[in-house]
Amino acid sequence: MFPRGTARSNFKHLRFTSYVHNPGCEPLTYSNLGDVLEETVNKYPNRADALGCALRNNGFEKGDRLGIWSQNCSGWIISAIAAARAGLISVMINSLYESSELRHCINKIELKGLVLGDNISGKNYYEMLRQLIPELNNTKPGDLTSETLPSLKYLFSMGKNDLKGVYNVNSFTNEYNNKDTTKYRREVKPEDGAIIHFTSGSTGLPKGGLDSNFAVVNSAYFNGLRFGLHEEHHKICVQVPMFHALGSIVTVLGGLRHGATLIIPSPTYSTAANINAMFNEKCTTITGTPTMYVDLLSQIRTRGELPAKLKVAMTAGAPCSPKIIQQIQQHLADRVMSTGGVFQSFLEDSC
Structure with missing residues (x-):
């Protein structure tokens, strides 16, 4: 059950209970982070x-x-x-x-x-x-x-x-x-603007949408609850671009809000790097579009099954077919969760 009410707070108060880690380093423990990464907790x-x-x-x-x-x-x-x-x-x-x-x-x-x-x-x-x-x-x-x-x-x-x-x-x-x-x-103030995202521009020039502090904090918080990020310490494979609402609010800020570890496999999208991160870093959660999951599933079939399936795979950006969801559950993650219209659902004001 989700807590009642809303997390009425400001993006400015985001707790730094997480850290960012680049794959290929020593195991993720606080004791050796100072030797592994400049941006420690x-x-x-x-x-x-x-x-x-x-x-x-x-x-x-x-x-x-x-x-x-x-x-x-x-x-x-x-x-x-x-x-x-x-x-x-x-x-x-x-x-x-x-x-x-x-x-x-x-x-x-x-x-x-x-x-x-x-x-x-x-x-x-x-x-x-x-x-x-x-x-x-x-x-x-x-x-x-x-x-x-x-x-x-x-x-x-x-x-x-x-x-x-x-x-x-x-x-x-x-x-x-x-x-x-x-x-x-x-x-x-909670009602002050916090983040502007742009639409894809597929129907013309990109359009800007302004999210308030209130919207950003609540979207990050409750999406994290829905994916179970509050239940234990998660390691999230960040394969989606951070400039998109799926990357910035759902993945990055949702992870930070609930104390998850953010694994950045590659500066830009790379199926091979994402697979390596999941193998080497033992990720528990991943977010992505259906197309990204098709690429991942293809690589997994070629390379072999993951040492352990992820706990959660979240899809967004486009409808995900039942067939792809079944394949994700079979080869990639125990639980698949979908959300649609990520940008639109966060949008409060048009610019």
């Missing part, structure tokens, strides 16, 4: 608070919109939590967007700042921005003025390289490492 909130304070002390005000344009990584999570704890609205930008789509979304939402992911094979975020903002070559960080993207004033990079016109996140937050966001969190 203790450092994680500090990094988010440092970034949140740095933003608020360098031109950002409550309600400003901070875009996150990146592949799946721990920096994506830190940026989203930092925005929430600083009273900003995080905007989830599809990492596959081309220049024209990116320009539309930045101008539509009137982004003030944009966090760029580190370059990966086949994706150079900075070079795509330079196509839109030729002024970058002669711009100092924090001093951006663009005719193409008039609202955009600040660019931040998760990578280690110094880029013209872009703040490096680590350098930008250095002097705020011992600060917290308490005074900014006090400004945030």
Whole structure:
């Protein structure tokens, strides 16, 4: 039975009872996390608070919109939590967007700042921005003025390289490492906006939908209850993109809220990496679209059965046929749960 009522709280108060772990390291125990991963359970909130304070002390005000344009990584999570704890609205930008789509979304939402992911094979975020903002070559960080993207004033990079016109996140937050966001969190109300997701654009240009703190917290909390994340410690295989509501709210925030471990197999979708994560990390939960499960089932038939079936597999994004559900139960997970219209069910206001 679910508890009655709602988890009326703010995204800003999200408890850091989880950590992110990259597959292939030592077993998941708190005792050796410091040697395995930089963002441990203790450092994680500090990094988010440092970034949140740095933003608020360098031109950002409550309600400003901070875009996150990146592949799946721990920096994506830190940026989203930092925005929430600083009273900003995080905007989830599809990492596959081309220049024209990116320009539309930045101008539509009137982004003030944009966090760029580190370059990966086949994706150079900075070079795509330079196509839109030729002024970058002669711009100092924090001093951006663009005719193409008039609202955009600040660019931040998760990578280690110094880029013209872009703040490096680590350098930008250095002097705020011992600060917290308490005074900014006090400004945030449950009805304030927290996250903006975009539609796929299949019926035209992508449209933005704003979720309140109240909606985000309750969606993450009650979806986690439905999947049984509160019953024991779960290890969630994060194969879905974090920019989508299924990735950001159901998988990442739902997992964080209920103390699960988030396993990030690969920066971008990779069936082989997902299978390796499930084998090596002994995942207990996975979320994905029906197409992703078709790929997984095909790989499992080729490679052999998992050492132990997962406890929960959640499908969303499209209807899942009874045949696929039966195959998931046979080869992948004991229990299959479906939810449809993830984005629409979280949507409160249109932008």
